[in-house]
Amino acid sequence: MSLETKIAKVIYVGCLTLFLTSLGCWALLAHQDVALSNGRPAGLAVSDEQFVHNAAQGGMAEVKLGQLTQDRGSSDAVKSFAQRMIAQHSRANDQLKQVAGQASISLPSEISTKDQSTYDRLSKLSGSDFDRAYARDMVEDHIADLAEFQKEANAGRSAEVKNFALQSLPMLREHLNQAREMLKLVSPNSARRNGSGHGVRSAR
Secondary structure (H helix, E strand, O other): OOHHHHHHHHHHHHHHHHHHHHHHHHHHHHHHHHHOHHHOOOOOOHHHHHHHHHHHHHHHHHHHHHHHHHHHOOOHHHHHHHHHHHHHHHHHHHHHHHHHHHOOOOOOOOOOHHHHHHHHHHOOOOHHHHHHHHHHHHHHHHHHHHHHHHHHHHHOOOHHHHHHHHHHHHHHHHHHHHHHHHHHHHOHHHHHHOOOOOOOOOOO
16 A cells, blocks of 8 residues: 555545544534523423423413302302412422422413403302302313323433422322312202202203
8 A cells, every 4th residue: 555545544534534523523512502491491391391381371270260260150069179289389480489499490470361251251250150150170280280280290301300390299189179079069960969868950
C-alpha cells in the first residue's frame, strides 16, 4: 500500500469518526431540548403536566361547588357532603401546589370551562332540584377523577406527581362512596320507598 493510500485512509477514518461523534452530540442536545421544551424539566412527561393542570382545576371546582351548595342546597346530607368537599379538597389543593412547585409546573388560576358550565347550571337551581343535580354531578365527577388519578399513579413519570395521585386515591374512593349514598338519599325513588311504598316513580 502506497504512502498516499495510507494517508488517504487515515484521513477518511478521522473524518468518519468526527462525523459520527458530531452526530451523537447533536442527538443528545436535541433530546435535551425536547425534554426541556416549554419549561418542562427532563423526565416530566406531558401527561404528568396535563394531570396536574386537570387536578388543580378539578380541586378548585370541588371547593367552588361546595360553597355554592351551602347557599342553594336544602338537604342536611348534601350540605354536610359539600362541607367535606370544601375542607378536604382545599387541603389537597395546597398539597398539589407544593408538588407543582417541585416539578416546576405552572398551575391554572381558574376552573375549566366544563366545570364553570356545571356551576352556572347548578346556580340556577335550589332546594331538592339542586340537591339531586349536585349529587349526580358529584358521582360522575368522582368516577372520572378516580380513573384519572389511578392512571397517573400507575403510569406517571414524575415521582412527586405519581405520589400525590397515589395518596389521593383513598380520599377520592371515600368521596365517591359518600356521593353515591347522598344520591340515594335525595333520589325521588328513595323518598317513595321510605314513604308509603305506593306509586314508585322511575328515576330520570
